[in-house]
Amino acid sequence: MRRSQSLNVPLAPEAAGPRSDWDTLRRLFPFLWPYRWRIGIALLFLFSAKAANVSVPVLLKHLVDALDLKAGDPRALLVVPIGLLLAYAGLRLATSLFTELRELVFAKVSFGASRQIALQVFRHLHALSLRFHLERQTGGLSRDIERGTRALQSLVSYSLYTILPTLVEVLLVLGILGFRFDAGYVWITLAALAAYTVFTVAVTEWRTRFRREMNELDSKAHTRAIDALLNYETVKYFNNEELEARRYDEGLDAYRRAQLKSQTTLSLLNVGQQLIIATSLVAMLWRATQGVVDGRLTLGDLVMVNAFLIQLYIPLNFLGVLYREVKQSLTDLERMFGLLEREREVADAPGAPDLAVNEGTVRFENVSFSYDPARPILHDVSFEVPAGKTVAVVGASGAGKSTLARLLYRFYDVSGGRITIDGHDIRDVTQASLRRSIGIVPQDTVLFNDTVGYNIGYGRAGASTEEVEGAARAAHIHGFISATPLGYQTVVGERGLKLSGGEKQRVAIARTLLKNPPIMIFDEATSALDSANERAIQAELKSAAQGKTALVIAHRLSTVADAHQIVVLDGGRVVERGTHAALLAANGPYARMWRLQQSAADDSSGTAVSHR
Structure with missing residues (x-):
């Protein structure tokens, strides 16, 4: 005796609690693997851009030291370092060029992976049982897929091509500071990085629950809106426009409160990050200034340290934003991957x-x-x-x-x-x-928001116009269709609501006759x-x-x-x-x-x- 599958309904993944970030990333890797060579080329361009970017302050130091001449020095007319200026401009151009080449090469990766995962989710949803689709909330489901697809592009771009090169740049700068100066600069920078990282991770982890709450409330409000619009006639039958507006507004208000919580905690995070960065900047510049005053450093050294600080400040600040975006993207992807992990109730042996x-x-x-x-x-x-x-x-x-x-x-x-x-x-x-x-004429006919010809031809993909019209004649709807201004190009509306119940049923009969099973x-x-x-x-x-x-x-x-x-x-x-x-x-x-x-x-x- 076969064991019944109908009673073994798997729970929705979200019911089991949120998955870890590593689980979500693990699910993402198979979608990136086909593009591994393209990713490698993009990484090569990325590291080249970072190397050129880090070389700019070093070249700037030599440029400033070359200009450190006394008034009246006969070399003043020859001192304009054309080569250094051209090299400086070349490095700036190389940074932008390699960055754009990276974006150009990597675009196919992010867009292609997003396309693949969206298609896989779409196929998987069609493979799920009727029970799932009778219980689903269409508005929230579409919102989860939309957010998840967008989050995938952001996550891949941020994690592989911004966070990693920023860390590489930090290591390069630390190496140069430690080699040309003393270890104090390195320890100040490392302390700032450690404090910045710990603070950002801790606060962002705390804020993630607010983002998850925002997602749930956003999906709930969107579901209510879609449900009310799909049932437009029922709303009108019972004069419940205001009731639906109130229900939608309740969802929007709850979403607004969640947004305020998220924004408040974001402001707290930003203030703390800026305080850590400002403290490290003051400590580094004070140490470099003392070095110039004591004669241990040149003016060019001070300019180089300042340029390095600026270059570190920007990606470090951006690194906090990136971490928040990555965490939010992982949260958004969580629900979409949950759909993919929803087991089929009815599956082929x-x-x-x-x-x-x-x-x-x-x-x-x-x-x-x-x-x-x-x-x-x-x-x-x-x-x-x-x-x-x-x-x-x-x-x-x-x-x-x-x-x-x-x-x-x-x-x-x-x-x-x-x-x-x-x-x-x-x-x-x-x-x-x-x-x-098997062909079926169902009791409740639902049509696509497309033409009459498309809905009849849906019974057998690739059927000729003559075959579609023949099925329509057999279903006694050809005369009605021909009498409309657009004929078989007449659009039937959402779920076929532009047609009467009898007309929809005859379209259903026609497409089943066309299938001819x-x-x-x-x-x-x-x-x-x-x-x-x-x-x-x-x-x-x-x-x-x-x-x-x-x-x-x-x-x-x-x-x-x-x-x-x-x-x-x-x-x-x-x-x-x-x-x-x-x-x-x-x-x-x-x-x-x-x-x-x-x-x-x-x-x-x-x-x-x-x-x-």
Whole structure:
């Protein structure tokens, strides 16, 4: 017996607490590895730029010492050190040139890695189960991906190509100071670096929780806004514009308070950093000035020390900003990598083969299922849809009819029993091949915010215009489309809201007919149509199902009266099965539903006549 996968739902990674920074960086390395040679070249340009930058103060010292002549010295006319000036300008140019070359070479790395990870997240989200997508918050999810993709570019650029060269520059400067002067300059610089680093790390670690709180509140506010806009009509139906505005403003206000906390702690961090840097600057310049006064140092030495201090001051100050940015980027990446680590609830078995449909016989064998262990939906359901035949499943709302379609598509795995196609357990074949073999007209049709032609053609990528129009004719929607000003280029709007329920359903029928699979599912396929169109399309659906295996899920019994077999579900159990005539003769649940619906139809017809 197979162990059910549907009850083993993995927790969201964020529920287990934040991961360490090293875990996040470890997840990032595979995306950078394909660009290792390009990264190496960029590093070479980077170190060349830093070497040129550190050489500038040394050259400046020689330039100043060369100008230290007394008035009237006959060498004054020749002392203009053209070579030194040109070398100084060349080093400045080389610094900029190598920096731009680094950016040019490295651009492909950051943009390419961002593209790869965004694509991988997108693919992974489509591979996750239906349960995840029913529970997700679209606004917050899109915000996490957007922030994560942007953070990846920042993190890679900052960590590999700014922090590392800044540390190299600091080491070079320390080496020059220790070699040309005494160790006091080195110890002052090292003490300042140590104090600066400890203070920055400690305060930034403390501030990270405020950034994480900001992310959560930002996602929550964004989710509320997106949810309200997606449900625009519902908001209008109940005059709840102000309610939604208040809910959104509550989210924005909470986000504002979190921003204020973050900004306050940022100001504290900046003040502390500047105090440490200012103290080290005063100590270094005081020591160099004393050296000039005592005659141990030249004026050029003082200028060189000052230039080194300026060069160290800028990257050191920037290093604090970088560390904050890196920590914030890691926090932003954390949630996106959490999505990637979300395990699939329904996954292909290792080495699973593709499904090859020969006849198309579908069997439900003792199938049990529950979305939640405390609320079983199906109980030991067994029936067969013979190859080339049409079997209907009927029953009251909540009986589990649509769940059968979801299980056959393998959006979930059964809790007990199995489902087979031509004798193959659908859990033993690839999901892609399974779904290629099945077409469905769902009960609730959702369309892409694109053209009518695109939505119909979605049934089979690469279908010709003639094939798309042929499917539209079969679904009795070609006339409507042709009557619109833009025809098949008419945009249907978000989730197809520009179309009526019946028009959306006919588009869904058309794209399923275009797919033309061997197995078809009609889940209340005509529930949104008027009687005249329903009869016309029923004939088309019957023709489309000719020679195919068809599972019809219906509420209106009149639409399935000619099915080869009718299965009646009640409370997730099969209570009756047989042909329409046999079930009426049995005078059981099916017959009672039939009489009830016929009575309702007669009452409706009589009411309509009396109002004429």
